[in-house]
Amino acid sequence: MSEEKEVTFKVSDRRQFNSDGTLRNDFEPEPEPVAVAAPPVAEPEAVAALAPEPEDEPGESMFAEFVMELASNAMMMLGLVEHPQYGRIPPDPEAARHYIELIGMLKDKTRNNLTPAEQRTLDEILGTLRAQYVGLAQRR
Numbered sequence: 001m002s003e004e005k006e007v008t009f010k011v012s013d014r015r016q017f018n019s020d021g022t023l024r025n026d027f028e029p030e031p032e033p034v035a036v037a038a039p040p041v042a043e044p045e046a047v048a049a050l051a052p053e054p055e056d057e058p059g060e061s062m063f064a065e066f067v068m069e070l071a072s073n074a075m076m077m078l079g080l081v082e083h084p085q086y087g088r089i090p091p092d093p094e095a096a097r098h099y100i101e102l103i104g105m106l107k108d109k110t111r112n113n114l115t116p117a118e119q120r121t122l123d124e125i126l127g128t129l130r131a132q133y134v135g136l137a138q139r140r
Helices: 045-050 058-078 093-109 116-139
Strands: none
Touching: 058 093, 058 116, 093 116
């Protein structure tokens, strides 16, 4: 009929103390897992200057966060900010231009539909990124 395989397993007592509370002679502590922290990312003053002011309405802060996310990616591609995982990466002008164009398109598509604070944030970020892009292009 069917063959039965013998199941074997090993029981390891990982307790540190005996039943009377004394330390076991054969106890070997397991090594503590090492937590690897992400390298700190030093944000330049430009990022702090571009941070939006606190808004009154929740939708305004979400819009500002979205624009800042695109701007952060553009700044990484321009070599202005370190990548959170990989550190400093070489500038990639084409990728930076892509993000800058996305923000420009967002500005065009939301014209006359933003609060004054949102419009100001978008204008400042776009102006700063375009100036940084031109500076990078002239250095190359």
